[in-house]
Amino acid sequence: MAEKRDYYEVLGVSKGASADEIKSAYKQITLKWHPYKHVNDSEEEKKKAEEIFKEASEAYSVLSDPDKKAKYDRFGHAGVDGQGAPDFSNINFEDIFGGSFGGFSGFGGGLNDFLNNMFGGGFGRRGGQPQERVFRGRDIRTRVKLTLEEIAKGVEKEVSIERSEPCPDCDGRGTKNASDVQTCSHCHGTGQEQRVTQSIFGQTVAYTTCSHCGGTGKEIKNPCRSCGGTGVVRKRVSVKVNIPAGVENGMQLTVTGAGHAGQWNGPKGDLLILIEELPHPYFMRQGKDLFYTHTLSVTDAMLGTEVTVPGLDGSFKVKVEPGTQSGTIVRLKGHGMPGLKNYTGSGNGDLYVKFLVWIPRKLSKNEKELLEGIRNNESFRPNLNRDDRDLFEKMKENF
Ligand SMILES: [Zn+2]
Ligand SMILES: [Zn+2]
Structure with missing residues (x-):
C-alpha cells in the first residue's frame, strides 16, 4: 500500500x-x-x-x-x-x-x-431532490388531425415544432471551453439557498432557489454568445411521425427524444402527439366498427333492390331484400377499421349499414288514388313477425 x-x-x-x-x-x-x-x-x-x-x-x-x-x-x-x-x-x-x-x-x-x-440538514428536500442536477429537456405536446381514411391506412405526418436544440457553436456546453463550466460557488451546485431565521417558535429553515445561479447549480464563465450560456438554441424543425393504422381520437403517441434538448447536453425530452380524428362526412366510428346510414325509398324497401354503399377501401354493392323494414341493420364483416396492434387487436372491425325508409311527403292525385286502392289490402296491415320484433328491440338499444 x-x-x-x-x-x-x-x-x-x-x-x-x-x-x-x-x-x-x-x-x-x-x-x-x-x-x-x-x-x-x-x-x-x-x-x-x-x-x-x-x-x-x-x-x-x-x-x-x-x-x-x-x-x-x-x-x-x-x-x-x-x-x-x-x-x-x-x-x-x-x-x-x-x-x-x-x-x-x-x-x-x-x-x-x-x-x-x-x-445537519440543508441538502435538498426530504424525499430526494436529485443532488447532481441533470437538466432533462421538457416534453413537447402537439396534436395531429387525421381523417378516417388516413387512420385506416396509417400515415406518415410531418409535425412542425419549435424546440430547443444543442447550441452548435459551443456543442451544448454553454461556453467554448469546458473548464469555464464551474459549480456555483454560492450554493455549491445544489441550486438552493438555505435561509435560517429565528422566531419565537425556534429555528426555521427555508429553501429558496439560489439567487446566484438561478437554481442551475452552475456558473458559466465566458458564456457562448449564440446561446447565452444555456447550451441550447431555439429552432423550428419538422419531425416525421409514423402514425400506425387504427389509432383513435384522444390517443397519445410518444416520440422518444424528439422533445426539447436539455440544457448543457442534458437528456432530451419526448414529443407527445395527441391524435385528433376529424369527423367523417358519412361514417360514424365506434372503436373498430363503422356505421353508415342508407335511406331507401318506400318502393325499394318493399320490392327489394341493390344499393351502392361507400367503404373506406372503395364502394361495394349491398342487396336490399324485399320487405326491408326501416331500421334494418346489415353487417359487412371486415369492412370496418383496422385494429391497432397490442391495443384493439389485429383484425378489422365491421361496417354496419342501417337502412331507413323514407316516406314521401307529397303525393300526386294519381299516386293518391293508386294507394287508396290498396290501402286496406291485407298485405299492408302491420304484422310484426318475430324477426321484426327483434329488430325493433335492437333499435331501441342502439339508436
Ligand atoms: Zn447557485
Ligand atoms: Zn452556445
Missing part, C-alpha cells in the same frame, strides 16, 4: 485549522467527490471519486474527533493506526455503483440524506 498522505493535506487545510474549517473542507470534498455524484460517470471517474472520498472520510473521521486529532498531531498516522477508518459511513461502494440504485431520485435522496446526517 502506498504511503499515507497527511490528513491535513488530504482535506486541504493547514495544521492550525479550526473544527469549523475542517468540517467545511470535508463538506466541499463530499459535495464534489461523493460516489453518489458520480454514478453516471466512467469507471475511471468512479474509481477516482471513490478513492478521493474514502481518503477524505478517513482524514475527517480522525481530525473531527478531538481525541484522535490530538494523537494524530502528536504521533502522526502511527498514533491513530486502525482508528482512521470512517465509523460513520460504512458505505458499500458496490451498492452505489452496482445498480441497486434504481432511479435517478434514488441516489439524489441518498446523497441528501448522507449530507444531512453529516452536516
Whole structure:
C-alpha cells in the first residue's frame, strides 16, 4: 500500500485549522467527490471519486474527533493506526455503483440524506431532490388531425415544432471551453439557498432557489454568445411521425427524444402527439366498427333492390331484400377499421349499414288514388313477425 498522505493535506487545510474549517473542507470534498455524484460517470471517474472520498472520510473521521486529532498531531498516522477508518459511513461502494440504485431520485435522496446526517440538514428536500442536477429537456405536446381514411391506412405526418436544440457553436456546453463550466460557488451546485431565521417558535429553515445561479447549480464563465450560456438554441424543425393504422381520437403517441434538448447536453425530452380524428362526412366510428346510414325509398324497401354503399377501401354493392323494414341493420364483416396492434387487436372491425325508409311527403292525385286502392289490402296491415320484433328491440338499444 502506498504511503499515507497527511490528513491535513488530504482535506486541504493547514495544521492550525479550526473544527469549523475542517468540517467545511470535508463538506466541499463530499459535495464534489461523493460516489453518489458520480454514478453516471466512467469507471475511471468512479474509481477516482471513490478513492478521493474514502481518503477524505478517513482524514475527517480522525481530525473531527478531538481525541484522535490530538494523537494524530502528536504521533502522526502511527498514533491513530486502525482508528482512521470512517465509523460513520460504512458505505458499500458496490451498492452505489452496482445498480441497486434504481432511479435517478434514488441516489439524489441518498446523497441528501448522507449530507444531512453529516452536516445537519440543508441538502435538498426530504424525499430526494436529485443532488447532481441533470437538466432533462421538457416534453413537447402537439396534436395531429387525421381523417378516417388516413387512420385506416396509417400515415406518415410531418409535425412542425419549435424546440430547443444543442447550441452548435459551443456543442451544448454553454461556453467554448469546458473548464469555464464551474459549480456555483454560492450554493455549491445544489441550486438552493438555505435561509435560517429565528422566531419565537425556534429555528426555521427555508429553501429558496439560489439567487446566484438561478437554481442551475452552475456558473458559466465566458458564456457562448449564440446561446447565452444555456447550451441550447431555439429552432423550428419538422419531425416525421409514423402514425400506425387504427389509432383513435384522444390517443397519445410518444416520440422518444424528439422533445426539447436539455440544457448543457442534458437528456432530451419526448414529443407527445395527441391524435385528433376529424369527423367523417358519412361514417360514424365506434372503436373498430363503422356505421353508415342508407335511406331507401318506400318502393325499394318493399320490392327489394341493390344499393351502392361507400367503404373506406372503395364502394361495394349491398342487396336490399324485399320487405326491408326501416331500421334494418346489415353487417359487412371486415369492412370496418383496422385494429391497432397490442391495443384493439389485429383484425378489422365491421361496417354496419342501417337502412331507413323514407316516406314521401307529397303525393300526386294519381299516386293518391293508386294507394287508396290498396290501402286496406291485407298485405299492408302491420304484422310484426318475430324477426321484426327483434329488430325493433335492437333499435331501441342502439339508436
Ligand atoms: Zn447557485
Ligand atoms: Zn452556445
